[in-house]
Amino acid sequence: xxxxxxxxxxxxxxxxxxxxxxxxxxxxxxxxxxxxxxxxxxxxxxxxxxxxxxxxxxxxxxxxxxxxxxxxxxxxxxxxxxxxxxxxxxxxxxxxxxxxxxxxxxxxxxxxxxxxxxxxxxxxxxxxxxxxxxxxxxxxxxxxxxxxxxxxxxxxxxxxxxxxxxxxxxxxxxxxxxxxxxxxxxxxxxxxxxxxxxxxxxxxxxxxxxxxxxxxxxxxxxxxxxxxxxxxxxxxxxxxxxxxxxxxxxxxxxxxxxxxxxxxxx
Amino acid sequence: xxxxxxxxxxxxxxxxxxxxxxxxxxxxxxxxxxxxxxxxxxxxxxxxxxxxxxxxxxxxxxxxxxxxxxxxxxxxxxxxxxxxxxxxxxxxxxxxxxxxxxxxxxxxxxxxxxxxxxxxxxxxxxxxxxxxxxxxxxxxxxxxxxxxxxxxxxxxxxxxxxxxxxxxxxxxxxxxxxxxxxxxxxxxxxxxxxxxxxxxxxxxxxxxxxxxxxxxxxxxxxxxxxxxxxxxxxxxxxxxxxxxxxxxxxxxxxxxxxxxxxxxxxxxxxxxxxxxxxxxxxx
Numbered sequence: 001x002x003x004x005x006x007x008x009x010x011x012x013x014x015x016x017x018x019x020x021x022x023x024x025x026x027x028x029x030x031x032x033x034x035x036x037x038x039x040x041x042x043x044x045x046x047x048x049x050x051x052x053x054x055x056x057x058x059x060x061x062x063x064x065x066x067x068x069x070x071x072x073x074x075x076x077x078x079x080x081x082x083x084x085x086x087x088x089x090x091x092x093x094x095x096x097x098x099x100x101x102x103x104x105x106x107x108x109x110x111x112x113x114x115x116x117x118x119x120x121x122x123x124x125x126x127x128x129x130x131x132x133x134x135x136x137x138x139x140x141x142x143x144x145x146x147x148x149x150x151x152x153x154x155x156x157x158x159x160x161x162x163x164x165x166x167x168x169x170x171x172x173x174x175x176x177x178x179x180x181x182x183x184x185x186x187x188x189x190x191x192x193x194x195x196x197x198x199x200x201x202x203x204x205x206x207x208x209x210x211x212x213x214x215x216x217x218x219x220x221x222x223x224x225x226x227x228x229x230x231x232x233x234x235x236x237x238x239x240x241x242x243x244x245x246x247x248x249x250x251x252x253x254x255x256x257x258x259x260x261x262x263x264x265x266x
Numbered sequence: 267x268x269x270x271x272x273x274x275x276x277x278x279x280x281x282x283x284x285x286x287x288x289x290x291x292x293x294x295x296x297x298x299x300x301x302x303x304x305x306x307x308x309x310x311x312x313x314x315x316x317x318x319x320x321x322x323x324x325x326x327x328x329x330x331x332x333x334x335x336x337x338x339x340x341x342x343x344x345x346x347x348x349x350x351x352x353x354x355x356x357x358x359x360x361x362x363x364x365x366x367x368x369x370x371x372x373x374x375x376x377x378x379x380x381x382x383x384x385x386x387x388x389x390x391x392x393x394x395x396x397x398x399x400x401x402x403x404x405x406x407x408x409x410x411x412x413x414x415x416x417x418x419x420x421x422x423x424x425x426x427x428x429x430x431x432x433x434x435x436x437x438x439x440x441x442x443x444x445x446x447x448x449x450x451x452x453x454x455x456x457x458x459x460x461x462x463x464x465x466x467x468x469x470x471x472x473x474x475x476x477x478x479x480x481x482x483x484x485x486x487x488x489x490x491x492x493x494x495x496x497x498x499x500x501x502x503x504x505x506x507x508x509x510x511x512x513x514x515x516x517x518x519x520x521x522x523x524x525x526x527x528x529x530x531x532x533x534x535x536x537x538x539x540x541x542x543x544x545x546x547x548x549x
Contacts, residue, residue: 051434071434078428082302083478083487092424093435101419101485127482140431147435 003028004067004151004182005050009059012045019045021206022059027151031182032174034194037203038226043186046203047071047153050184070144072154075136080129087111087124090142114142118172134165141172152176154185158193166192190217190241214239273507282393285401286499286517289457292408293469294477294495295415296449298488301474302426305356308345309470311364312454313463315341318371325378335455341367342447350429391462393503393513400459407452414445415488422446423484465514469495472521479525479532494524 007025011018020042027033027050035043048054049061051071063069070093084092090111091103098104103111115121118138123131128139137157144152157173158166170193177183187193194200195213202208202216202225209216209225217239222230231242273279300308316338323333341363348359415422424432425442433439457466477490502517509516 048430048434053430053434069434071431073428073430077430079302079304082427083482083484084423084427085483088484089427092420092427092432095420095424095435095437098420099417101416129482143431 002064003062004031004064005069006062007049007059008062010049010056010061011058012042012049012054012056014045018205020049020056023207025201025207025210027182027184029150029182030180031184031199032177032197033184033199033201034197035184035186035201035203036188036190036194036225037208039188041204041225043203044074044155046201047155047184047186050151051153064150067150068147070147070149070152072137072140072144072152072157074155074159075133075140076160080131080136082128084128085124086115086120086126086128086131086139089128089139090115090146093143093146111142111146114145118142118145132165133161134168137161137165137169138172141176145176149181151182151184154183156186156188158187158189163192170196195238195240217241273504278394279503279507281396281398281401282513283500283503285396285404285460286393286503286513287496288401288404288408288499289460290469290473290495290497290499290502290517291492292404292411292453292457292495293461293466294473294491294493295408295411295488296446296453297470297474297495298477298491299422299426299446300450300470301478303356305345305349305360306471307357307360307467308342308450309454310463310467311345311360312338312342312450313458313466315364315367316451316454316458316463318367318369318374321371321374325374331455334458335451337367338451338454339448342451343444346443346447391458391460391465391514393460393517396460400456404456404460407456411449411453414449418442418445461514461517465518468518469498469521472518472525473498476521476525476528479528494521498524 003026005027007023010020010023010025012020023046025046035046037043045054048071049056051069052061052063053071087108091107094103094107094110098107112121112124115124118141120135120138120142123135128136131139141152141154141157154173158169161169166189173183173185185193185197195217197213199211200213200216201210202221204225204227209221214237217232219230219232222232222241233240233242274283297309300306316334318341319334319337320330322337323330326333344363345356345359348354348363349356421432421437421442422445424435424437425439429439432442453470454463454466461469473491473494474487476494477487480490481487498517498521502520503513505511505520506513506516
């Protein structure tokens, strides 16, 4: 399989703060990759760098020039009161080669076809605020699909939605993958999403581990990724991450607060 | 009929109504992008920022349009660049840049000792005092703004709605920001003598807000905003002739009346929406 995007010793930073450090990673045709890591670990930056929106300060990112890339941001990044209909929002990604403001008949037909595939054929004229969270996510996916991408980069596509919607969105993403689109998505959901994907990248500014979920969802890798001990159980051949919170009583016993000490327990 | 057409017999009135109509259309057009970017205060702020440029151009003995225009452009670009940092935001960026710029103007005045430009005219404009040259300048800027929005409609829309994905999709969002800054600066510079700085801020905001109240579609909002701005410019100056009011404030009051009507219409429409649609609106 040929690489669509390849990171070679890539370091990116915002201001003085490095966000990605020395990242080596290949994203190939047919890939279905989940990127996991704590908040601020560089997951979004990794996607944006893969899409070409962030330039590395060291290393290089090689892209297949013939492969279109679709980017699906987190739904909360835009103002959903913005005055556009669903169809207008989807058509935004058709910006090439047309000077006049209005969309061509072919563009509208293509947008309607994508909306139809995503089960939103009757919502084209609706205002975007009138959609549910799952439908808003689909609008972003439809907008990216209109670019006919070979690689789809999705930033937390299931965040902030209920279990049923999460299932629907993941089902849709699996369908797109089966149609030949390489998928890279970020997620905080280790058990519900990450454990079910073919390949994971554990990231905390640098790549901690890459591989199948059963190989990388281990206590050692998770502790290095999240900086906290996590327990992993096996259930039906799948790793299940268990989070245990210390009881307040237990916490007091471990780190007794001294009189006059106002800091957090170390 | 003769009474209705009477004011058009005066050259000063013909110039005034032409320039106010063009300025209204221009503010309505550019104001849509300003309001949707959450930068409604930028008109007010840039007017103050341009004051610094006006004083500097006076001190240096260069053209007001050149000095104020360049100063305003730099201020607008700085605001848009700083506003990209989410930790700061557009409102704070406007506050920092424009007040600093205004302060520079005040310092220059204290050093050179005098500044002869009419402050009242700068604040409230003097639409009845404009000449044919002013009409042509405002017309040229309106034409340029219309052409730019027509030719860059998709890029400006995408950048305004979702700059992050627009950037990834091949739109030069930095270029779009500079384009908008350029249009905004040109607008404020050429409209200062017509509407005045205080009233420009109102005309940049009220027509787009009326458009937003009446539609959920971007291109319809753009048309409504331009139509409202044009209407207010024309009607405001026309009515001011008969009521013997100051023309600039009459333009803004016309817009304010239309805002009240649009607000009432949208409230009635919201009440008549099915409950399910309202729930979705509320979230």
